[in-house]
Amino acid sequence: MVNDKRKIKELSLNNIPMSEDSYEKVIEGIDVVVGTISRLLFPLRIFSYGFDKAQDFLLTKLPEKLKGVSTENLVSPDAKIVIPAINALILTNEETDTKLREMYANLIACCMNKERKDYAHPSFVFILQNMAPEEAVIMEYFKERSSIPIVDINLSGPWGIRTMLEFVTDLNYLPEFSDIFYRLPKHLTNLIRLGLLNVRYDRLFKDEVSYSKLCSFFDVQLKEDESFVYKKVLLSDKNRN
Numbered sequence: 001m002v003n004d005k006r007k008i009k010e011l012s013l014n015n016i017p018m019s020e021d022s023y024e025k026v027i028e029g030i031d032v033v034v035g036t037i038s039r040l041l042f043p044l045r046i047f048s049y050g051f052d053k054a055q056d057f058l059l060t061k062l063p064e065k066l067k068g069v070s071t072e073n074l075v076s077p078d079a080k081i082v083i084p085a086i087n088a089l090i091l092t093n094e095e096t097d098t099k100l101r102e103m104y105a106n107l108i109a110c111c112m113n114k115e116r117k118d119y120a121h122p123s124f125v126f127i128l129q130n131m132a133p134e135e136a137v138i139m140e141y142f143k144e145r146s147s148i149p150i151v152d153i154n155l156s157g158p159w160g161i162r163t164m165l166e167f168v169t170d171l172n173y174l175p176e177f178s179d180i181f182y183r184l185p186k187h188l189t190n191l192i193r194l195g196l197l198n199v200r201y202d203r204l205f206k207d208e209v210s211y212s213k214l215c216s217f218f219d220v221q222l223k224e225d226e227s228f229v230y231k232k233v234l235l236s237d238k239n240r241n
Contacts, residue, residue, distance in 0.1 A: 033063045036071050040112060043076070048083045050090035057089070057101070058108065065109035077111035084125045092133070099136035103128055127194050134180050135187045139196060141171065147234035149205050150188075151214040154227050168214050169233070188233065200232045 038059060045051040066074065089104040107128070110120045131139075142148070152166040167185040171177045177184065191197045205211065211230050222228070 061105040073114040097133040149210040150231040152229040
C-alpha cells in the first residue's frame, strides 16, 4: 500500500508543490482504490494458486490502470477470466516479459471496470497464453502504426514456384527487433492465427516506395516466373476496444 508522501509526489504529482492536507487526500484516495481492488480480488484467492505471488504486481498495476474509475464502478471480476489470467501471469518473467505482463494486467483491469467488463472474454486468456513475449512487443508496435507493408518472394527451383521467404516487413529494419529477425515470420504468423492481426491482399499501401524498400532487402534478380507478393498486415477488430 502506498503511504510514502515523497513517493506520491514523485510518481503521481509530477513535483507540483502541494500542501500537507493535499498530500493526505491523495494518499487517502490511493489507499481507498487499492483497498477496494484488494477486497474485490481477495475472494478469488482460494481458487488461484498464483494469487499470492501475483498480488504485489496487481496491487501496483491495477490502481494505475483503473485511475479515474470511481470506486462505485469497480466490480468483482469474472472468475472464469481472472483466475486463469492470474495463474498464467505468475509463469511470466518479471524482467523479460514486461509487455506481456502488462497485457494480463490490462485484461484484469478491464474485468474490474463496470463500464468495460463486457469487452473482456475468457478466450482472451487463451490468446495471451499462446503469445510469446516478443509478440507482445510486436503488438505494441502495431498499436502505434495500426498497419504495415509486407512482402513475400516466390522463387523457382526443381520443386517449381515456391514462397522462399515471407513476411519481410519494416520490423526487419528496426534495431529493437534485430535480435529476433529470423523469428519475425513465425511471430507474425502466430499473431494472425490468434486473430490479433489480419492480412490483406486487396487493400495495399498506395505508396510504392513502402514495398520497393522491402524488395531491396532480398537483393535478388527475379527470373521470369518469380515474383514479389505485396500484402498489408493490420490490427484486427479485436484490438479496437
